[in-house]
Amino acid sequence: MTAVTRDIIILNSLGLHARPAMQFVDLANQFQANITVHKEAGPDGVEAATVDGKSVMQMITLEATQGTSLRIEAEGDDAEEAVEQLAKLVEDKFGEEE
Amino acid sequence: MGKNAVMKLMEFIVADAIVPELAATTRDEAIRELVSSLSAVGAIDTGAVDDIVAALVKREKTGSTGFGKGVAVPHVKHSSVTKMTAVVGRSVGGLDFAALDSQPVYSIFLLLSPDNAAQQHLQAMNIIFSNLQKDMFRRFLRQSDSKQKIVDLLEEADAGK
Numbered sequence: 214m215t216a217v218t219r220d221i222i223i224l225n226s227l228g229l230h231a232r233p234a235m236q237f238v239d240l241a242n243q244f245q246a247n248i249t250v251h252k253e254a255g256p257d258g259v260e261a262a263t264v265d266g267k268s269v270m271q272m273i274t275l276e277a278t279q280g281t282s283l284r285i286e287a288e289g290d291d292a293e294e295a296v297e298q299l300a301k302l303v304e305d306k307f308g309e310e311e
Numbered sequence: 312m313g314k315n316a317v318m319k320l321m322e323f324i325v326a327d328a329i330v331p332e333l334a335a336t337t338r339d340e341a342i343r344e345l346v347s348s349l350s351a352v353g354a355i356d357t358g359a360v361d362d363i364v365a366a367l368v369k370r371e372k373t374g375s376t377g378f379g380k381g382v383a384v385p386h387v388k389h390s391s392v393t394k395m396t397a398v399v400g401r402s403v404g405g406l407d408f409a410a411l412d413s414q415p416v417y418s419i420f421l422l423l424s425p426d427n428a429a430q431q432h433l434q435a436m437n438i439i440f441s442n443l444q445k446d447m448f449r450r451f452l453r454q455s456d457s458k459q460k461i462v463d464l465l466e467e468a469d470a471g472k
Contacts, residue, residue, distance in 0.1 A: 231384070232374060278433055
């Protein structure tokens with residue numbers, strides 16, 4: 214089975230704090246696919262991280278501020294749809310801002 | 312997590328305000344007990360206690376911060392808070408936080424942030440959850456029955472032990 218990936222950027226000004234992390238995980242859990250979220254290493258010693266997209270606690274440890282690039286990866290029968298909807302949630306700024 | 316700029320728990324957790332055995336038997340009582348403890352040691356404005364408690368309870372009602380595994384992290388931004396500040400509370404009997412896994416909460420990290428400190432808030436949440444993910448950390452925290460034991464545990468976590 215091939216994995217579906219999508220690069221996204223966190224757009225909402227507060228970043229991926231608890232509430233949006235929760236929304237992401239709630240949505241991710243509606244799919245059978247395994248979903249991981251990856252953050253690349255960055256300047257100033259920011260370490261790369263890969264977390265379970267179905268765990269709120271893990272998602273919060275991404276420390277994804279506004280402007281952070283993340284890669285969503287899903288593997289499973291409904292991977293395509295999962296990635297599509299999760300990317301849309303992020304692009305819509307989790308409904309937090311106009 | 313930034314290697315050069317990793318925030319430490321003890322940079323924002325007020326050691327003197329830690330409550331090793333909460334008297335509270337409900338979520339709202341626990342929140343009030345912890346905010347009052349921060350106020351009692353001068354970490355926050357006493358006049359703002361009621362308002363902060365109300366904001367934290369309101370936040371919990373929109374979605375529990377009991378993310379599972381016996382821990383909860385109630386948090387809120389408040390205009391009276393000038394410096395990010397947090398306190399740890401321990402419940403022996405367990406509290407109903409309407410947690411995601413429906414299990415009682417035994418350890419609480421209560422975090423108060425000033426307005427316009429989104430990045431700092433995310434850093435604090437990161438360091439809190441990075442530790443709370445560790446089974447040993449959660450187990451030791453649950454067993455730490457004095458302020459000093461909790462401080463020791465937090466300092467060990469900060470040292471990366």
